Amino acid sequence: MIDQIIQMTLNLDMPQMSVLEWIITLGKFAFVFIPLAFIVVMIFMERKGASLIQDRLGPNRSALPVFGGLRFFGFVHNFTDGIKLFTKETFIPTYAHKVWYVVAPGIGFLVAFLTPAVIPWFAPLTWWTGDHISQVSGMIIDSDTGILLMFALSSLSIYGTAMSAWASNSKYALLGGMRATAMMISYEVSMGLSLMGIFLLAGSFNLQHIVAWQEAHVWGIFVQPVAFFVFLTSMIAETGRAPFDVAESESEIVAGYHLEYSAMRFGLFYMGEYAHIVIASIIIATLFLGGYAIPFVSTDLLRAHVDIALALCLGGLGTMIGGFHLMVRRWKKVYATMGAKDAGTRNREYSFLQFTSGVASPVVLALAVAVFFLLNPMAATTVDGTPIFPAWVSIAAAAVQVVVLIAKAFLFCWIWIWVRWTLPRFRYDQVMSLGWKILLNLALVNLVVTAIIAKLVTGVR
Amino acid sequence: MAKVIQRRSLTLLERSYLWEIIKGMGTTFKHLFRNFKNPEKMQLMSYPEVEVQTPQNYRGSHRLMKRPDGEPRCVACYMCSTACPARCITIEAEPSSDPRIEKKPRKFEIDWLVCVFCGLCEEACPVDAIRMDTRKVAISHYTRKEFIADMPRLLNWDPKDFPANDAQSQKAPGGKQNQQAKQIWGLEVKHS
Numbered sequence: 001m002i003d004q005i006i007q008m009t010l011n012l013d014m015p016q017m018s019v020l021e022w023i024i025t026l027g028k029f030a031f032v033f034i035p036l037a038f039i040v041v042m043i044f045m046e047r048k049g050a051s052l053i054q055d056r057l058g059p060n061r062s063a064l065p066v067f068g069g070l071r072f073f074g075f076v077h078n079f080t081d082g083i084k085l086f087t088k089e090t091f092i093p094t095y096a097h098k099v100w101y102v103v104a105p106g107i108g109f110l111v112a113f114l115t116p117a118v119i120p121w122f123a124p125l126t127w128w129t130g131d132h133i134s135q136v137s138g139m140i141i142d143s144d145t146g147i148l149l150m151f152a153l154s155s156l157s158i159y160g161t162a163m164s165a166w167a168s169n170s171k172y173a174l175l176g177g178m179r180a181t182a183m184m185i186s187y188e189v190s191m192g193l194s195l196m197g198i199f200l201l202a203g204s205f206n207l208q209h210i211v212a213w214q215e216a217h218v219w220g221i222f223v224q225p226v227a228f229f230v231f232l233t234s235m236i237a238e239t240g241r242a243p244f245d246v247a248e249s250e251s252e253i254v255a256g257y258h259l260e261y262s263a264m265r266f267g268l269f270y271m272g273e274y275a276h277i278v279i280a281s282i283i284i285a286t287l288f289l290g291g292y293a294i295p296f297v298s299t300d301l302l303r304a305h306v307d308i309a310l311a312l313c314l315g316g317l318g319t320m321i322g323g324f325h326l327m328v329r330r331w332k333k334v335y336a337t338m339g340a341k342d343a344g345t346r347n348r349e350y351s352f353l354q355f356t357s358g359v360a361s362p363v364v365l366a367l368a369v370a371v372f373f374l375l376n377p378m379a380a381t382t383v384d385g386t387p388i389f390p391a392w393v394s395i396a397a398a399a400v401q402v403v404v405l406i407a408k409a410f411l412f413c414w415i416w417i418w419v420r421w422t423l424p425r426f427r428y429d430q431v432m433s434l435g436w437k438i439l440l441n442l443a444l445v446n447l448v449v450t451a452i453i454a455k456l457v458t459g460v461r
Numbered sequence: 462m463a464k465v466i467q468r469r470s471l472t473l474l475e476r477s478y479l480w481e482i483i484k485g486m487g488t489t490f491k492h493l494f495r496n497f498k499n500p501e502k503m504q505l506m507s508y509p510e511v512e513v514q515t516p517q518n519y520r521g522s523h524r525l526m527k528r529p530d531g532e533p534r535c536v537a538c539y540m541c542s543t544a545c546p547a548r549c550i551t552i553e554a555e556p557s558s559d560p561r562i563e564k565k566p567r568k569f570e571i572d573w574l575v576c577v578f579c580g581l582c583e584e585a586c587p588v589d590a591i592r593m594d595t596r597k598v599a600i601s602h603y604t605r606k607e608f609i610a611d612m613p614r615l616l617n618w619d620p621k622d623f624p625a626n627d628a629q630s631q632k633a634p635g636g637k638q639n640q641q642a643k644q645i646w647g648l649e650v651k652h653s
């Protein structure tokens with residue numbers, strides 16, 4: 001039986017894939033880890049954002065034991081937190097259902113690995129191999145179900161929540177789980193409906209097509225501002241963050257569904273929440289902010305001038321390092337006036353950071369200039385007036401597009417943090433009435449209006 | 462006189478909630494931007510590297526006062542341990558070698574893990590033997606045992622940390638050296 005299947009697969013009339021195509025196709029799976037990589041930065045961002053909003057400095061005490069302690073302004077806390085979570089006692093309450101209790105935290109976290117599969121990270125790669133055109137899609141799963149698959153996967157995470165709530169056999173956890181489930185049911189509806197407008201305009205569920213449509217016409221946020229608002233609100237509610245964190249409201253039900261969890265099991269919930277935010281940010285950036293597309297620059301234009309794009313990216317990085325250098329210099333002066341006992345140690349660290357960033361910044365800027373002058377993207381051939389470039393140009397352009405998408409996603413990650421540290425928590429009934437009475441109606445009206453306008457303007461579909 | 466405050470009804474813009482959210486987010490962003498731009502203007506102190514200046518009358522951890530001859534001033538009357546709501550003072554008395562004083566403590570222990578720093582012991586003491594003016598509140602140790610302050614620890618304080626012009630906070634009078642007591646109190650301690 002299995003032999004037959006393998007035989008059938010091998011006999012399929014598949015186009016022969018070159019080594020480079022194989023490498024890229026398999027290498028794309030690395031994008032699965034992008035939400036995880038984001039988490040590290042996101043937790044740091046959350047802490048610093050929160051502390052600066054509240055007029056304080058935020059945690060900054062754990063240090064790497066080199067050069068008399070490198071604190072990196074608190075970035076090291078991520079790693080010490082990780083060590084703490086991994087080495088704490090993993091406790092299972094006596095009356096918990098052992099199996100579901102252990103399995104539940106993994107579900108929400110697992111989903112974070114699955115959803116990046118349908119996101120277009122870059123425009124489809126096309127390059128001229130010498131005798132034919134190779135093509136690799138920018139998504140891991142290039143399927144026309146696209147966003148629907150993503151919704152299906154991301155709503156699976158609620159099973160983890162509900163299961164953990166039920167399995168921990170605690171009243172508070174159960175209440176939290178019920179609330180999370182109710183929220184998810186009410187907000188999923190308006191979330192899906194709010195997107196119908198943009199599907200209508202793009203004419204596809206495939207995220208790649210939606211981005212291509214935005215690249216060719218205009219960003220989704222300009223044609224669908226209402227949908228953007230509804231979707232953003234529903235997404236914030238979906239991730240269960242303030243002001244919609246009724247599921248874990250510590251003033252009423254202690255910590256909600258993860259009340260009975262400790263150590264890394266709790267850590268999985270914690271990281272799952274952040275991963276969910278990252279995924280949501282990437283999805284919003286893809287749907288409403290043009291995804292990987294740079295405004296007014298089509299993919300072909302980007303490929304033709306990939307040297308400029310790379311130089312600009314590197315230049316931006318160099319400028320950011322330079323900004324960091326200035327910031328450290330400033331803060332060094334401030335700290336010296338505080339009269340702290342450890343002023344010497346800190347001064348050494350700040351001098352070290354100042355020196356490294358002071359060297360790195362010009363080096364990166366010089367690299368940017370070198371890239372601009374040395375690289376020279378030339379079209380290898382032309383098909384129907386469209387220039388086809390060699391492989392390295394396509395890959396470099398794809399790298400730039402990934403950077404653009406990540407930058408846009410960061411913007412939304414910041415909105416999540418910003419909203420959380422601004423707004424107080426809604427009451428449970430307010431959350432429900434906002435979801436059912438306002439957002440759902442807005443989404444429906446938006447769909448109808450979009451449909452009418454699309455019919456009037458384009459006259460087809 | 463009671464003052465009636467009329468509740469202002471919300472305007473349409475305020476009731477829409479969205480505008481107020483944007484205003485609130487503006488406020489938080491203003492804070493973020495200001496603190497990022499001028500970190501030195503933040504009202505903060507890099508504790509514990511920077512010493513916090515607490516006022517002299519701040520109620521911190523305890524110390525036992527001494528007589529001029531270095532003996533504890535405490536007369537083991539158990540007033541403080543009776544007054545203590547947390548029951549964290551343990552005293553064991555023994556006869557005093559000074560003929561004018563009946564008892565002195567052999568053991569005097571305060572469990573700082575149990576203490577609620579209410580200051581009632583300080584109030585209760587009839588001879589001003591226990592004080593809470595060390596201004597030390599951050600007590601941190603690795604074992605529970607270390608949190609129990611015994612008599613040598615309570616007696617071990619540096620007169621330099623306390624105001625020099627306040628003689629009473631330096632050394633409690635009494636005991637054998639009447640001359641010194643006279644200097645500080647201005648009166649002699651009577652022999653029995």
Ligand code: SF4
Pocket residue numbers: 541544545546547548549550571575576577578579580581582583
């Ligand atoms: S401060 Fe209060 S609780 Fe602490 S020892 Fe004195 S009386 Fe007891």
Ligand code: SF4
Pocket residue numbers: 534535536537538539540541542552585586587588589590591
């Ligand atoms: S410290 Fe004061 S109240 Fe407590 S036993 Fe000694 S003399 Fe009495």
